[in-house]
Amino acid sequence: MEKANETLQADDSTIPLILVNLTVRNFNVSPVSEEPEPCQLIDSGRNRFLIVVFVVIFCVSLIGNSLVILTIVQNRWMRTITNLFLLNMAISDLLLTLICMPPTLTAMLFECFIWGSQMKWMCTLMSFLQPVSVAANANTLVAIALERYFALCRPLHSRQWQTKRNVVRMLIVVWTAACITSIPPTFVVEVIEIRPGQPNCRYNWPSPQAPLIYFIFLSQMLFTIPLIIMTLLYSLVIRSLWLGIKQHSENSSRRIVFTYCYQFSSLMTLPTEEPSSGVRQNERQRRWLFRRWSGTQLRSTHTEKSLVTKKRVIKMLAMIVVEFFVCWMPFYSYYLVVIIHPSLFDSSCHVAFLIVAYLSTCTNPITYCFMNSKFRQAFLAAFGCHVNSKALRRQKCYGTKHSQPYVCKVTPPQGAAGEAQQEDKDDDDVNSNSSSQQDYMTAYEGSRNNSEDMATVQMVLSDNSIAQTTPTEKTTDSTELPVITMEGIASIV
Structure with missing residues (x-):
């Protein structure tokens, strides 16, 4: 024994x-006893x-x-x-x-x-x-x-x-x-x-x-x-995000220079009692370029929000x-x-x-709640919170053919629910691959348009020959342009 x-x-x-x-x-x-305990x-x-x-x-x-x-x-x-x-x-x-x-x-x-x-x-x-x-x-x-x-x-x-x-x-x-x-x-x-x-x-x-x-x-x-494996992959992801932020900053600087040049060229054009057709044409070209660069700025704003969202998800x-x-x-x-x-x-x-x-x-659920607004809204909606559940019900979803199983098309609500939904809309769309592809193609198209438009701007500011090389668009001379001052440019920089 x-x-x-x-x-x-x-x-x-x-x-x-x-x-x-x-x-x-x-x-x-x-030692083994007779009666078990x-x-x-x-x-x-x-x-x-x-x-x-x-x-x-x-x-x-x-x-x-x-x-x-x-x-x-x-x-x-x-x-x-x-x-x-x-x-x-x-x-x-x-x-x-x-x-x-x-x-x-x-x-x-x-x-x-x-x-x-x-x-x-x-x-x-x-x-x-x-x-x-x-x-x-x-x-x-x-x-x-x-x-x-x-x-x-x-x-x-x-x-x-x-x-x-x-x-x-x-x-x-x-x-x-x-x-x-x-x-x-x-x-x-x-x-x-x-x-x-x-x-x-x-x-x-x-x-x-x-x-x-x-x-x-x-x-x-x-x-x-x-x-x-995860350390290597996330290091590459962080490097990619850093390069994207750097590229976005360079594009923002180019837009500031273009806006200032456009405003300066408008001030240098002295009005006449009867402007010639060439002056009118040149003014239309400048306004066309400004609208095109405004569209690029909207795409850049979307890219900036996407970069912020990607950083939050990472x-x-x-x-x-x-x-x-x-x-x-x-x-x-x-x-x-x-x-x-x-x-x-x-x-x-x-x-x-x-x-x-x-x-x-x-x-993990606590992390989702504090670091992901979509999970947070969905959790609150599960407990019957009125504002968030109302915002979630306004989302109309439809299927897609590719990587993201569903893409949500949001109908902007009114009032407080609308603000909550708008904030949620800009939050975590980066979770889908289709969003990443769209951001990639948008950044590529924006950078390509930036290089093309800078060359066109130089031609506009140098002489009036751009009327023969750039497509025109019918606009009225009374189109209001945003007033950009030197103080505003200095504050942005």
Whole structure:
């Protein structure tokens, strides 16, 4: 009997805990008694604290992820490419919340597997679903980084593969890879009665080196490789946005110079009692050029708003990535250290890392709410807020053939609802690939028009020969032009 007890104690020092913490690490093995001791709830301050923390995390995760799923499923205009990936993350977080958190809490409170050895399938299921959920989130974040890279850096190429069907295929690959990486623990997990009547769900690895090899492989697949890929892709995306902002600033400077030159040339043209036909023609040419440059300015304003929106979306996605790694990396790093040095940490450290890991299930909905106005309006509309729901109902959606499943055409409402809807309209249209392609082509067309019109402006200001080279447009001489002064130009600069 003493020899058997020594064997169990040795195994406890080398076998790491199951990922869902269905057993307690440091416990003493008592001799086998005739009467089994059933699992009992331990009343302590630590357990009361765990109950409060787990209930809060469970409720926030359940409500938040359910709202994300409901919002994207019910509102067709929310089904953009990026939001479909966020929907997948909400499903995996909800799966982890419903299936893994309650058994984990009961194992901490009772210090045993209360369902008994007859429910080994539940032990196996929970040991499988937690790494699946974490792997699915990591793979989804990589897929989002790829989608953002092609949408912002290679918009013309992304149109070929960023479709609803291809998104479904990518999600199938995400879940398949997650399941493959999480299969090994299902073969070594067992329900073992360390004490009579008190079973525990734990790993039983065939050798001491097996858990170390597996957890090193898991940490590389879940954290190291995805982190390298996402860092590289988001660096390229940020560089592309910076170049776009720089190009926009140069185009704005050209528009200021043109406006000043036009105003100066108008002041230098002295009115006569009977202006000649050449003077009238030259005035029409200048007004035609000014209207054309005004159109370019409108396109530039749209591009500026699009750049601001893209930066906001990238900030939100970067925050999601940081939250994921901050929550889960300490947990898996702890297990690697425990495998190498089992006596370095106690059970309280394990509980703290586990709580931080479960916080990841409720951080994403909070991030969407604070950093995405469309999600915020949809969440408020789900709770019956009048202004936002009225604004959302005014959106008329129609299907498209290409990458964005639905494009929303907004009817501007009146009053406060109209202001809210107008702000929402300019917010996150960058989530769709078609918006990125339109911005790309608009910027290209604007820069091309800028170079062409600057050459034409020089001809207008030099002489009246432009009447023979530039198309004319019928206008009246009473057309009012905006008054631009030197003080206004100085304030803009």
